[in-house]
Amino acid sequence: MAKQKRRLRPWVPVAALFLIGMLMAGLVAVGVWAVSQADLSGGRDLELKTYSNFYGGTGEAPLYTVCVDAGHGGEDSGAVSYDTQRVEKTDNLTFALLLRQELREIGIGVVMTRTDDTTLSLEQRVNTAQANQCDLYICVHRNSGNGVTGGVEIWIDDDMNTWEMALGSNIMARLEQVGIQENLGVKGGSAGEEENVDYYVNSHTTMPSCLLELGYIDNVEDNSLFTRYQVQYAQATAQGIAATLDQMIQAGALEDRRDTTE
Numbered sequence: 532m533a534k535q536k537r538r539l540r541p542w543v544p545v546a547a548l549f550l551i552g553m554l555m556a557g558l559v560a561v562g563v564w565a566v567s568q569a570d571l572s573g574g575r576d577l578e579l580k581t582y583s584n585f586y587g588g589t590g591e592a593p594l595y596t597v598c599v600d601a602g603h604g605g606e607d608s609g610a611v612s613y614d615t616q617r618v619e620k621t622d623n624l625t626f627a628l629l630l631r632q633e634l635r636e637i638g639i640g641v642v643m644t645r646t647d648d649t650t651l652s653l654e655q656r657v658n659t660a661q662a663n664q665c666d667l668y669i670c671v672h673r674n675s676g677n678g679v680t681g682g683v684e685i686w687i688d689d690d691m692n693t694w695e696m697a698l699g700s701n702i703m704a705r706l707e708q709v710g711i712q713e714n715l716g717v718k719g720g721s722a723g724e725e726e727n728v729d730y731y732v733n734s735h736t737t738m739p740s741c742l743l744e745l746g747y748i749d750n751v752e753d754n755s756l757f758t759r760y761q762v763q764y765a766q767a768t769a770q771g772i773a774a775t776l777d778q779m780i781q782a783g784a785l786e787d788r789r790d791t792t793e
């Protein structure tokens with residue numbers, strides 16, 4: 532009896548080691564799975580949806596072009612923060628350049644009104660969009676008020692046409708996903724006292740356009756959000772633009788406009 536017991540003993544540690552090994556492998560597998568899930572939910576891509584292929588056939592040139600206009604510039608600094616550390620023209624350009632990068636990655640062509648600290652008239656901005664027959668136009672600004680008001684506001688033409696509404700709402704919804712202080716709305720007209728007065732760049736461009744006020748430069752929380760999330764905001768804005776182009780393509784709106792202009 533004693534001999535039999537001795538013979539059985541060597542199998543016990545082997546079986547125990549095997550079980551421990553299986554357990555460890557299982558834990559590692561769960562760990563790898565958890566990390567991959569975390570990457571998917573909190574990673575760089577806000578949306579995993581891929582839109583229509585925006586590239587053309589020969590040479591893979593982008594089929595669609597967006598005019599990105601960084602508001603103010605040069606002699607026109609735009610609004611300035613209370614501590615004078617932030618100047619609107621610089622924030623606008625920083626964001627416009629980030630937006631260009633994100634749009635290009637999706638496969639959308641970009642025409643910039645300025646890529647440096649240049650003074651531009653409103654006419655020159657509109658002419659750039661018109662001369663390049665851009666499919667959409669987006670003007671980047673930062674708001675200013677009383678220091679208390681904060682949030683993101685998007686202005687379109689007062690007639691609130693379908694595609695401008697789509698453009699504004701598509702961008703706003705995705706900016707909200709990133710995190711903004713407040714959704715101040717997609718609004719028709721302009722912030723001035725007078726009603727039914729559109730921003731020059733909105734009313735003088737023939738393609739769907741919007742003017743994005745990306746938070747208040749005189750609001751501390753909006754500024755910290757802008758600093759923290761500018762890349763994510765650019766991704767969100769690019770995704771909103773892509774979604775709008777996609778909807779326009781599905782509806783045949785882009786082909787229609789091209790047919791009449793070419």
Ligand SMILES: [Zn+2]
Nearest residue numbers: 602609672673
């Ligand atoms: Zn401005």
